[in-house]
Amino acid sequence: MIGVTGSQPNPISRPGRATIEDVAAAAGVSVATVSRAIRGLPNVATSTRDRVQRIAAELSYRADPAASRLATGRSQAIGVAVPVLNGWYFSNVVAGVEAVCTEAGYDTVVLGISSAEQRARLIHDTDGIHRRIDGLVFVDVSYSDDELIGLADRNLHVVTIGARSSVFPSVGIDDVEVGRLATEHLIELGHRRIAVLTGLAEDPLAFPVPLRRLEGYGLAHRSAGLETDRSLEVVGNFSVAGGYEAVNELLALDEPPTAIFAMSDEMAFGAIQLARERGIQIPRDLSIVGVDDHELSVVVDLTTIHQDVEDHGARAARLLLDGLSTERPIPARLEDPLELVVRGTTGPPRTA
Amino acid sequence: MIGVTGSQPNPISRPGRATIEDVAAAAGVSVATVSRAIRGLPNVATSTRDRVQRIAAELSYRADPAASRLATGRSQAIGVAVPVLNGWYFSNVVAGVEAVCTEAGYDTVVLGISSAEQRARLIHDTDGIHRRIDGLVFVDVSYSDDELIGLADRNLHVVTIGARSSVFPSVGIDDVEVGRLATEHLIELGHRRIAVLTGLAEDPLAFPVPLRRLEGYGLAHRSAGLETDRSLEVVGNFSVAGGYEAVNELLALDEPPTAIFAMSDEMAFGAIQLARERGIQIPRDLSIVGVDDHELSVVVDLTTIHQDVEDHGARAARLLLDGLSTERPIPARLEDPLELVVRGTTGPPRTA
DNA sequence: CTGAAAGCGCTAACAT
DNA sequence: ATGTTAGCGCTTTCAG
Numbered sequence: 003m004i005g006v007t008g009s010q011p012n013p014i015s016r017p018g019r020a021t022i023e024d025v026a027a028a029a030g031v032s033v034a035t036v037s038r039a040i041r042g043l044p045n046v047a048t049s050t051r052d053r054v055q056r057i058a059a060e061l062s063y064r065a066d067p068a069a070s071r072l073a074t075g076r077s078q079a080i081g082v083a084v085p086v087l088n089g090w091y092f093s094n095v096v097a098g099v100e101a102v103c104t105e106a107g108y109d110t111v112v113l114g115i116s117s118a119e120q121r122a123r124l125i126h127d128t129d130g131i132h133r134r135i136d137g138l139v140f141v142d143v144s145y146s147d148d149e150l151i152g153l154a155d156r157n158l159h160v161v162t163i164g165a166r167s168s169v170f171p172s173v174g175i176d177d178v179e180v181g182r183l184a185t186e187h188l189i190e191l192g193h194r195r196i197a198v199l200t201g202l203a204e205d206p207l208a209f210p211v212p213l214r215r216l217e218g219y220g221l222a223h224r225s226a227g228l229e230t231d232r233s234l235e236v237v238g239n240f241s242v243a244g245g246y247e248a249v250n251e252l253l254a255l256d257e258p259p260t261a262i263f264a265m266s267d268e269m270a271f272g273a274i275q276l277a278r279e280r281g282i283q284i285p286r287d288l289s290i291v292g293v294d295d296h297e298l299s300v301v302v303d304l305t306t307i308h309q310d311v312e313d314h315g316a317r318a319a320r321l322l323l324d325g326l327s328t329e330r331p332i333p334a335r336l337e338d339p340l341e342l343v344v345r346g347t348t349g350p351p352r353t354a
Numbered sequence: 355m356i357g358v359t360g361s362q363p364n365p366i367s368r369p370g371r372a373t374i375e376d377v378a379a380a381a382g383v384s385v386a387t388v389s390r391a392i393r394g395l396p397n398v399a400t401s402t403r404d405r406v407q408r409i410a411a412e413l414s415y416r417a418d419p420a421a422s423r424l425a426t427g428r429s430q431a432i433g434v435a436v437p438v439l440n441g442w443y444f445s446n447v448v449a450g451v452e453a454v455c456t457e458a459g460y461d462t463v464v465l466g467i468s469s470a471e472q473r474a475r476l477i478h479d480t481d482g483i484h485r486r487i488d489g490l491v492f493v494d495v496s497y498s499d500d501e502l503i504g505l506a507d508r509n510l511h512v513v514t515i516g517a518r519s520s521v522f523p524s525v526g527i528d529d530v531e532v533g534r535l536a537t538e539h540l541i542e543l544g545h546r547r548i549a550v551l552t553g554l555a556e557d558p559l560a561f562p563v564p565l566r567r568l569e570g571y572g573l574a575h576r577s578a579g580l581e582t583d584r585s586l587e588v589v590g591n592f593s594v595a596g597g598y599e600a601v602n603e604l605l606a607l608d609e610p611p612t613a614i615f616a617m618s619d620e621m622a623f624g625a626i627q628l629a630r631e632r633g634i635q636i637p638r639d640l641s642i643v644g645v646d647d648h649e650l651s652v653v654v655d656l657t658t659i660h661q662d663v664e665d666h667g668a669r670a671a672r673l674l675l676d677g678l679s680t681e682r683p684i685p686a687r688l689e690d691p692l693e694l695v696v697r698g699t700t701g702p703p704r705t706a
Numbered sequence: 707c708t709g710a711a712a713g714c715g716c717t718a719a720c721a722t
Numbered sequence: 723a724t725g726t727t728a729g730c731g732c733t734t735t736c737a738g
Contacts, residue, residue, distance in 0.1 A: 021730095021731060021732085022731065022732060022733095023731080031708075031709085032708065032709045032710075033709090033710095033731090033732080033733090034708070034709060034710080034711095034733080034734080035707085035708055035709075037732070037733060037734085038707095038708090038733095041733095045707055045708080046707070046708085047707060047708090050707080050708085064481075064482040064485075065482075065731080065732065065733095066424070066485055066730085066731050066732070067423075067482065067485055067486050068420055068423035068424040068429065068485065068730080068731080068732090069424050069714090069730070069731035069732040069733085070731080070732055070733075071419075071420035071423070071424075071714095071732090072418070072420040072421050072423075072424050072714050072715065072716085072730085072731080072732070072733090073713085073714055073731080073732045073733040073734080074714085074732085074733065074734095075420075075714080077419075077420065079463070087445065087448060087449035087452055087453075088442075088445045088446045088448075088449040088664060089445060090442075090445075092445055093441060093442075093444055093445035093448075096445075096448070096464060097466070100464050100465075100466050101466060104465075104466060104472075107481075109463045109486060110463060110464050111431070111461045111462060111463045111464075112448060112452050112462050112463075112464055113452075113456075114449070114452050114453065114456060120456075129416075129459075130416040130417075130419065133416075133418055133419055133420065134419050134461060241649075242649040242650060242653065243649070268649075271649075271650055271653045272653070274653060275652060275653040278653075278655075297593075297594040297595070297620075297623075298594060298623055298650055300627060301594065301623045301624070301626060301627040301630075301654065302653065302654065303630075373714095373715060373716085374715065374716060374717095375715080383724075383725085384724065384725045384726075385715090385716080385717090385725090385726095386717080386718080386724070386725060386726080386727095387723085387724055387725075389716070389717060389718090390717095390723095390724090393717095397723055397724080398723070398724085399723060399724090402723080402724085417715080417716065417717095418714085418715050418716070420714080420715080420716090421714070421715035421716040421717085421730090422715080422716055422717070423716090423730095424714090424715080424716070424717090424730045424731065424732085425715080425716045425717040425718080425729085425730055426716085426717065426718090426730085427730080
């Protein structure tokens with residue numbers, strides 16, 4: 003007795019999880035053909051392709067991601083590395099990236115890199131990240147060209163947001179101009195003692211954006227024949243609380259500023275809060291200009307420089323995904339035109 | 355001539371990428387031993403383990419994630435599904451989840467589920483998500499028990515934040531009490547016409563949180579012997595812009611409210627903005643209470659109900675990770691005590 | 707245009 | 723305590 007009808011193992015091993023073999027058997031073709039048909043590769047007869055696709059759909063078959071990852075070496079996932087995970091900037095970047103990636107069938111994995119150690123671990127691949135993602139969107143952090151080339155050599159494509167790079171594409175705004183524009187606005191209003199709320203305290207070299215904005219702040223002063231004063235340069239950590247603290251320091255100065263350039267709206271919000279608590283009139287006693295055009299800046303009537311961060315995220319993701327098929331990245335820079343949105347927190351100084 | 359020295363293929367195929375076989379060869383043991391030694395499994399001599407680990411480190415070997423995923427069926431990744439990707443709430447949840455997951459060696463993948471279609475696709479596994487992640491944190495969305503059980507059957511563990519579930523654990527606050535507490539505060543101040551800014555317009559049944567808060571709003575009215583008025587119930591989409599628009603509608607009413615319970619601080623911010631534009635004095639002409647205790651609520655001096663969302667995210671992730679080793683989840687509920695933070699946007703009505 | 711078969715790199719039974 | 727080996731499910735030459 004040859005068990006023609008009864009000796010095969012049950013074809014349904016894990017319920018509801020059809021494999022490529024199940025599809026092949028049902029369609030009467032080989033697994034190779036199924037693979038080709040489903041991925042739309044050439045050299046498959048139209049009739050075969052249709053049949054395979056129909057049967058695959060019936061069995062609600064989808065290729066096991068782990069198996070294809072192993073076979074192809076591509077993970078169909080990209081990472082977004084951000085220094086500060088909460089906060090307005092981050093969430094908008096991620097929203098933009100996620101939308102594009104999902105559309106393209108890629109997973110979006112978020113990577114916190116708040117500590118220098120995490121940053122090093124990521125770039126030196128101490129946790130094997132490059133085998134879990136195909137590409138990486140860096141937000142605002144900078145590494146040396148050598149380090150970035152190291153990533154490229156492990157064939158990880160990168161796009162940066164904010165920070166520019168000479169080896170990978172990047173998207174953002176011209177941060178030197180941001181600093182200049184904001185500062186010029188205050189100078190034109192008649193301010194002469196202008197403080198600046200900068201970024202992260204630790205590891206400043208890793209974050210080029212604040213540095214560039216500070217450069218613009220300096221340029222604006224020089225163009226107007228003014229000197230900058232280091233004591234007016236305070237770290238605000240890009241947070242509301244940091245902005246609050248920073249202004250607290252500034253007001254303790256012998257000669258406090260009459261205006262503040264905050265490198266982010268969130269720091270500006272903190273500044274406004276402190277001013278309010280101290281009964282300082284804005285803009286009469288203190289002018290404040292921010293950067294971002296956060297949804298809430300209109301609520302607190304903050305003068306700021308607009309930037310569409312969600313769109314930056316989306317464009318970065320698109321650049322990255324497009325680049326994945328390319329051998330070598332092109333270090334292009336996508337830059338939005340700058341727009342100063344003048345609202346109620348800036349005006350001439352009282353003493354002017 | 356037998357090519358003893360020259361006929362083997364170059365052991366270094368992909369540069370810098372040692373496989374488990376390389377380690378085994380270098381350590382003079384089998385791949386099985388390497389696997390055990392590295393993962394800390396029992397039944398490995400201490401000396402062997404040490405040697406293997408040293409050699410693995412020298413070769414900077416790390417198991418290929420795709421290969422282990424394929425072999426074990428576990429992806430070492432968890433997903434966070436959020437209806438609104440940008441916005442304060444989301445970013446805090448993700449920050450909390452990411453911190454815990456990274457610590458535990460898991461990847462965090464973000465999943466946007468803003469459209470009903472995306473929600474369905476996720477729950478019915480139309481895109482094969484359950485093979486890419488081991489667990490899922492749902493934020494504020496609710497599915498039927500059957501649907502959730504379906505997920506469990508495909509051995510995907512779930513923890514929800516905000517929304518409660520009778521099949522999976524969840525973390526959040528008591529949203530009925532939130533609605534009651536906020537509303538009672540306004541009633542005690544003397545308000546009788548209290549509007550409420552609710553959640554998403556489409557698919558309200560999918561979002562239980564606003565529904566529960568609305569229930570509390572109703573309860574507070576009833577306890578005080580007051581009636582609710584459907585025309586005072588307006589959708590605000592949990593966004594600043596939505597809050598703005600909602601209050602615009604409310605003010606057009608024949609008999610506008612004297613107070614507003616906004617179900618999120620962001621909607622409250624929008625409300626404040628509109629009030630300011632219209633020259634409406636807060637709280638004299640209009641009281642506003644929010645929910646969240648957003649960093650900025652202190653800046654705009656908003657009365658609100660506190661909640662630590664980042665911590666919710668962290669606890670949800672921890673619950674999820676712990677549950678991964680368990681067979682069946684326990685539908686426990688972790689709930690923070692409620693805290694009303696009274697600030698400057700609420701006061702007695704002018705007419706009182 | 708289609709099929710057979712050799713991996714991809716790891717894990718987990720099953721031996722020893 | 724350690725080794726052997728059979729998969730995991732897919733992709734991709736190489737033949738035909």
